[in-house]
Amino acid sequence: xxxxxxxxxxxxxxxLGRGVDQILPHPGDPTLREEHVQDAMTYVDLAEAANGRIPxxxxxxxxxxxxxxxxxxxxxxxxxxxxxTSVTRSDDFAAGKAVNYRMSPANLPCLAVARPDACVLAxxxxxxxxxxxxxxxxxxxxxxxxxxxxxxxxxxxxxRPAVVPVAGGGRVLVFACGTESSGVxxxxxAAPDRAGVDFVPELSEAAAxxxxxxxxxARRPGDVAVVSIHWGSNWGYHVPRKxxxxxxxxxxxxxxxxxxHSSHHPRPVEVYRDRLILYGCGDLVDDYEGIPGYEExxxxxxxxxxxxxxxxxxxxxxxxxxxxxxxxxxxxxxxxEDSEWLRGVLDxxxxxxxSRVDLEPDGTLVLR
Numbered sequence: 001x002x003x004x005x006x007x008x009x010x011x012x013x014x015x016l017g018r019g020v021d022q023i024l025p026h027p028g029d030p031t032l033r034e035e036h037v038q039d040a041m042t043y044v045d046l047a048e049a050a051n052g053r054i055p056x057x058x059x060x061x062x063x064x065x066x067x068x069x070x071x072x073x074x075x076x077x078x079x080x081x082x083x084x085t086s087v088t089r090s091d092d093f094a095a096g097k098a099v100n101y102r103m104s105p106a107n108l109p110c111l112a113v114a115r116p117d118a119c120v121l122a123x124x125x126x127x128x129x130x131x132x133x134x135x136x137x138x139x140x141x142x143x144x145x146x147x148x149x150x151x152x153x154x155x156x157x158x159x160r161p162a163v164v165p166v167a168g169g170g171r172v173l174v175f176a177c178g179t180e181s182s183g184v185x186x187x188x189x190a191a192p193d194r195a196g197v198d199f200v201p202e203l204s205e206a207a208a209x210x211x212x213x214x215x216x217x218a219r220r221p222g223d224v225a226v227v228s229i230h231w232g233s234n235w236g237y238h239v240p241r242k243x244x245x246x247x248x249x250x251x252x253x254x255x256x257x258x259x260x261h262s263s264h265h266p267r268p269v270e271v272y273r274d275r276l277i278l279y280g281c282g283d284l285v286d287d288y289e290g291i292p293g294y295e296e297x298x299x300x301x302x303x304x305x306x307x308x309x310x311x312x313x314x315x316x317x318x319x320x321x322x323x324x325x326x327x328x329x330x331x332x333x334x335x336x337e338d339s340e341w342l343r344g345v346l347d348x349x350x351x352x353x354x355s356r357v358d359l360e361p362d363g364t365l366v367l368r
Contacts, residue, residue: 001222002168005308005317008226009076012261012281012302012303015125016110017085017101018287019043019287020063020329023056029102033093044329046290053325058330060109063285064270065331067304068114072324074306078172079165080228081284081354082261083111083119084126087137092130096185100128102224103190105140109152112144118162120195121175122150123230123262124183147324150176150195151190158190158198160328161218170222170311175215178230182262203231203246212253219254222311232280237349239279251275251307253273256314257307264288265297266346274315276307289326301334301342303365319367321346321357340364 009065018040030040037043048054061068071079087108093100103110104114111119127134134151136366142149162174177198178184190196200207215225228252231243244326247258253271258277260267268282284302304322309315323334323342334342343365346357358366 002166002170002311004168004206005310006078006166006170006172006224007070007076008172008224008257008307008309009074009079010257010259010278010281010305011081011284011309012020012263013084013123014081014111015062015084015101015283016107017103017125019047020285021103021107023058023062023329024104024107024110025057026104026106028089028102028107029091031245032100034099035106038123044085047287047329050290052326060107062330063110063115064114065324066285066333067324067331070304070306071114076165076306077119079115080118080120080174080226080259081116082112082123082228082230083121084123086126086129087140088129088131090133090136092132094130097128099125100132101125102129105136107200108140108144112146116146116367118165118174118231119146119149119172120147120176120228121148122158122178122184122228124178126151126197127188134195149174150178151195152287153195155190155192155196155198158196159214170224170226171220173215173218174226174228175211177211177229180293182230183231184230194203200229201249201308203230203242205249208246208249208253212250212255216254224309224311224314225254226257226259227255228261229322230262231260232262234262234264234298239268242264243279247277248272251277256309264294264299264343266303268353269319269355270350271316271355271367274313274326276309276319278305281305285331286326287329289329298338298341299315301338302326302331303342321365323363323365333363336363341367
């Protein structure tokens with residue numbers, strides 16, 4: 001059995017729809033039904049007004065920018081992303097949704113270029129274009145050889161983990177679920193006869209025990225188990241007590257990494273019983289550039305998380321975070337000043353969780 005640590009790449013929301021889709025080589029229908037925006041190109045205009053012209057159509061690697069080089073140099077063995085968009089040509093706008101995200105299936109190479117090993121779909125935008133849109137998303141990802149997790153044509157498929165083999169005979173198991181607190185409508189829950197997401201209606205002890213039991217039944221000696229969960233509000237650093245309790249119960253039940261997302265900016269990091277809990281990874285790729293409001297959270301700053309985890313024990317042996325900044329819908333290395341700002345925020349909001357963050361000379365943030 002393998003004993004040396006497995007390196008995981010984890011990140012927050014990858015939102016390749018709407019404005020991002022429009023600058024790629026094969027944009028889909030830009031029609032929106034938002035209260036103030038009816039054309040996705042409006043978000044391209046906002047980004048250009050903020051930081052300069054985007055030379056669209058851009059190549060498929062453009063939105064990732066410097067992140068691709070960082071990933072290549074870090075060489076993580078498993079890459080997990082929260083794909084927060086439907087990949088569809090469906091026009092079935094979900095009723096009651098204020099914002100709808102879709103990307104053209106022809107632009108899927110923009111996701112594939114990052115080489116994700118698991119695409120988490122248990123979020124509040126994967127069914128923005130109905131169950132028909134979800135089923136097309138599942139088909140398109142499978143057709144490209146990309147593993148999806150957290151949604152399916154029925155509840156069994158939605159709850160099935162993504163199983164990623166690693167060198168030395170081990171595996172990383174990725175489970176994914178979503179909650180109403182992040183905007184996932186309860187009616188999106190998968191059922192035996194209905195497509196949908198793995199929905200957790202309440203962050204209860206019973207729900208944590210059920211999820212932990214599924215993990216125990218699937219894992220083998222030497223596996224690393226990750227639960228990726230879409231929860232919480234978009235803004236603010238406060239972590240509700242019910243989220244902390246739920247994360248702790250998952251770890252107590254044998255989960256090695258809790259990968260939280262939904263917030264538009266990074267939230268606190270905790271190490272509980274030597275296991276990693278990320279309460280909110282922030283956005284990674286999106287079209288929010290130039291939208292006013294919430295400037296104090298610096299949502300233009302993004303993080304790539306690289307966690308080293310011991311197989312079997314699940315103990316965290318190290319966490320590196322690489323700061324990036326979004327400009328012209330493209331990720332670039334953050335400045336020393338921006339990296340220090342992020343360090344200060346994570347250090348401050350993490351103190352109640354016993355975590356401190358250092359800034360290395362190369363600009364990397366390190367958890368200690």
